[in-house]
Structures are given as structure tokens and as C-alpha cells.
Amino acid sequence: MSTTSMKDVARAAGVSVGTVSNVLNRPDAVAEETRARVLAAIAELGYVRNDSARQLRAGRSRNVAVVVLDVANPFFTDVVRGAEPLIESAGGVVTVCDSGEDVGRERRHLEILEEQRVLGLLITPVDDSSASWIERLAGHDIPVVLVDRGAGRHPYCSVAVDDVHGGRLAAAHLAERGHRRIAFVGGPASIPQVADRLAGCRQVCEESGVDLEVLATPGLNVAAGREAVEAMLARPERPTAVFCANDLVALGALQGLTMHGVKVPQECAIVGYDDIDFAAAAAVPLSSVRQPRAQLGRTAAQLLFDEISEGQGHTHRNVVFQPELVARASTA
Amino acid sequence: MSTTSMKDVARAAGVSVGTVSNVLNRPDAVAEETRARVLAAIAELGYVRNDSARQLRAGRSRNVAVVVLDVANPFFTDVVRGAEPLIESAGGVVTVCDSGEDVGRERRHLEILEEQRVLGLLITPVDDSSASWIERLAGHDIPVVLVDRGAGRHPYCSVAVDDVHGGRLAAAHLAERGHRRIAFVGGPASIPQVADRLAGCRQVCEESGVDLEVLATPGLNVAAGREAVEAMLARPERPTAVFCANDLVALGALQGLTMHGVKVPQECAIVGYDDIDFAAAAAVPLSSVRQPRAQLGRTAAQLLFDEISEGQGHTHRNVVFQPELVARASTA
DNA sequence: CTCCGGTGTTGAACCGTTTCAAACCGATTT
């Protein structure tokens, strides 16, 4: 009773399994009357196709994996939301994997995804040590598109946002507002996005003679931001503004400062990164560097299916978007 | 070249495929020396197991699906985070599906999940019309646990939070603060959580003679909350407080009120629901009804694996948690 | 020398599809 297979359906309808398969996959290749009989049997028995068997035969699954740094970060859910429609309309199924900014978890996901013979992979790698694993999948004919990260020398398609420029925008904005001493909050530095945003920030600080200090955090979340500014407040001299590696950190920083009675932006300004929806709704609406989140996801999916359909003759494309600064009360 | 199979490994190591399988699945049943040879061949050829084939034989996959109403809602990501460790330590793989509060999407996911022969299903159903689909999976021996929703007459395990009580808490809190005219913001009413929270709220309002009006929204997100209060402000008489079906709606309401110069809480108080992390970090920190999010997920996973291991002799358990009110500035 | 038990290994069956060459069939054509 447990599972009914095509064989059962075939028997019930008095046809061969080949015909049942045809009814499901190329309905018009089978006679009207037969088709009706088979469909009736399917309904009668409550038959459900077995995807494993299908995949085994096909050699690939229809799953497209999206591996993100943090599913709880609205930035990534928006990216996924952007990619979903295109993937689904192409007959794919989206699987979201959360690496949690942890190389180990990321590696475990990649192992499983490879065993699953996924159709393709959209990934925001945790850091450079992910490279060899990703290469492995790519080497086994699984198309890979890097998301929110340039491909560099790697032979993949990618969609990225110019994080160095984003860092510059943030620092320039603060410098313009008259800040001469600022702090960058975020980490770990091994995350390329963090490194790039910091690099851009540093460039501008040096160019315009602004003092920059770096407050490294163990991760990019609210708690990390709160703890970082608390440590900062414990010291005698403090910066007049902080630039946070993403909005979650910024929200944490805002919370930390507020809890300790530091007025934002009067005593300490804040700039975040990503411009997630919550940034505008924060206690003090956050200035932030906006990225085209949904478009990032959509384009990534597009590149993936281009690569799949073009096959051998495919040449990798690397798309780079420009971020823009959104000024709000936290730097007024 | 494309894919190398166990046969290739067997040939390279000079053993039979059965032995290769044993090396992978019961290493100690095979001689030290042989094992080494096989492992070497595996490494040499870059062999990766084919999960479809495994599943086909096993009859089930190791995927545990978690179907949520909205992945972008931190409430659900926290529930998933709570469930993940237990599922993974039991050898399962988590698949998150987003129904987006849409019955059609939910149904499509369920169809696919059934074809995939998932190991189990944790689901927060969109509404009562989901019942027949869920029954179908359950009827095909796929254990189902309802999340954030009581099982009622249905034969499933469930973990829920007493939403009626939560609604009562919110209303009682507002009544105590002296509000005599309040609005409930949320919808669609077909979502059980919404209906229950409203029901509890209504009970208290009637008991204590508070005027209650309902502002129905098409969904439970920030935009819906903002638009609902904007419509409310356009009218002559307005409530002195709003109770929102969840925190996203509440954040939207806060945004809408602030944008139109209405002071929170002086001119209009707000109570949300879920107590997501962003609630405390909002422009005006939100009072909210807290649910044990992670524990909800953890317990759900626990019930699922209990059911799987107990097999036939299993009796369904229905766990209900009690919510608690967290008072903050938005009702001060 | 035979028999026995235990340890390793083998080979084939099986899981549920898809695919494709071959068979079938009734109607036209030659």
C-alpha cells in the first residue's frame, strides 16, 4: 500500500508503463481515450511521481541551490525573492541554504548539493577558502554564479555590487558632514564584502585626512554591532561617527548607543549598508548604502539559465551594479 | 567523464561495487587494506555519491521540509533556526519553502515535496483550505507536524502558541492603559493566527467595554501596516491605539503614523505580535506579544523525529506554549 | 584430513522512472 508506482497505474489502466510515462510527459503522443483511462487510474490510486527515479534517469535534479551568508538578513531574503520567479518559471525548484557565515556549514551544504546533482548554484561564498569547494562543483558540470561578489580570476559568472565604491560613498558622506574621526564596525575581515567596504572607506579617509579606526566584530548581526559600540564607549576618546559593514550591525550599534544615552546623530552618527526595509523604520532612520537586492537575485538567476542553455559555447559574464547612498536622520 | 559512478571506483580499486558500497556505509565490515584501496580510488577519481540513486533504493529522502508563511519575517527564520540543529543532528537536511501566505504557492510546494518523498514536514498552513493537501501527504506516510497552529480535530502533532490568549494580553494591556477605542490591524482573516489574535482581543474589548474596529489588510507585512494606518488617518474619528497582527505590520503602522506626524504613543499607541528582534530597535521601541520562536521550531523537530522513530505505536502530541506581553515605549 | 566458524567479498536482484527501437494496426497507395 505504502507507495503506488507507475506499474500499479499501468496495471489498473490496462496499458504498459511506457504509456503511463507518455501520458505524463508527452500527453499528445497518446490517444485521447487511452489518456483518459490512465488519468482516471492515476486519480483513483492517488499516484504521485517519484522524483528520485526521475532524477536518477535524468542525471540531474531540478533544484537550484541558493547559498547565502545569513537567511535572517533581509538583504539575502530579498535577493532570493528576486531570483525565485525566474527559476520557477524555468521549471526549477529553489533550495535555500544558510551558511551562517561559517565555512564549515557552507562546505557541508556544498557536499550535499553535489550529491544531489543540483541543476545550478547561486552562492555568496563565505570567504576565499570556499574556492576549492566551489571549483569542485563547477568541475563536475554544475554551473555556478557568484552573488554579491566578483568572480575575479575565477571562471564563473557573477553579479556583484561595487563594494569599494560603496565604502567610499559612506566615508565621503561622513567627511562631508564634518566628521574627522570615524570608526568602521564589522567583520570578520575574511568576508570579502567587509574587506572591500573597509578598503573604500579607508581610501577616502586617507585622501581627506580623516582618522579611521576599525572595530572588528565576529559576525554581521545585531548583537555584534551592539557589543562593538559598547566596547568603544568604554574607552576615553571616541569617534564622532561609525560606518557599519551592514544594516544589522548598524541597528545593533544604534541600539547600543541609545542604551548608553549617546544621542544619534548629534553625539555619534551612523551609516549602514544594504538599506534593508528595517533601516528606514529604525529608532533613528538609518542612512545607508543601497544595493539593488532583487535585481541582484534576478540577474544571477538569468545568468545561470543562460549558462545552462548556452552549454559549451558559453562565455562567463560578470555584472557589476553601482550602489547609492541614502541619507536619513542618522547622519543629519 | 561527466559523472563517475561506483562502478568506475570498483574497477579502479579492483573490487566489486558491493564492496565500494560497504566502504561507504559500513566501513568496519571491510578489511583495512581493501578499504584503503577503495578510498584512494574514490579520491583519485573525485567520486561523489548520487543521492537520487540512494533515495530511490531507500524509498525516502533525508529532506525535512519546513513550509513557512513568509521567510522574510524574522519570526519564521527564528523558528527555522530553532529546528535546524535537531534535524541536522538526526541526519536530516532542511529545506525551507516559502508559501508567501498564498495557498497556490503552498500547494505547489506540497506537490513537489510529495514527489520528493520527503522524510517529514513541518508546516504553518496558510489557511484551512490547506487541509486536504496536507492530509494527502500524511496519508502517504509522510509525518506532518503543524507549527504555530493547533491540530484541532486533525490527526497530527502540533506546536502552537495560544493566540487567543495573546490577543487577550494585548487588549488587556491597552485597556489598562486607558484606551477606550482601539483598532485591530491585520489580515487576511482566513489566516488562523490572525483570526485567533483578533478573537482574544475582541473578548477583552467586550468584557471591558472598549470599542474595537478592524482594519483588514491583504497580508502581514510592513507595507500593509503602513497603508492600513494611512487609510485610518484619512477618517474623522480615530482610535487611540492599534493592535497589529504581527510586528511587521506594527512596524509599518509606526512608519505610517510617524510620517503623518502622529506621535506614538501619545496620540496613538501600538502593540505588535511576535517580539522579533527589530521590534525593540524600532523608532519607538514596540510593545509586543512574545512567542518562544526558537523553542517552537525545536519542539516541532523533536515531535517529528519522535513520530518517525516510534512508527506505528505513535500517538500525536499537541504542545501549546503561552505567550507573554513585553511592554515598551510604544504603549508607555 | 575433515569439519567448523568467522571474516571478507561477490554478484545479482531491486528501487521507479525515461527512452527508444521495434511491433502493431487500420487505412491508403501502388
Added chain:
DNA sequence: AAATCGGTTTGAAACGGTTCAACACCGGAG
């Protein structure tokens, strides 16, 4: 009457693992 031709249907061979009964081998006991 034979050959040809679409439109349908069939049957069996993959796909890549897991499982298990059967077998080979070896040292020790009788």
C-alpha cells in the same frame, strides 16, 4: 495482394546505488 504510412503502444534496457544470500578463504578444533 503487397507495400507504405501515420499514429499508438509495447518491452526492455538503462540510470546508480543498496542489500543480502551465497561463496571463498583461512586458522583452529576434533
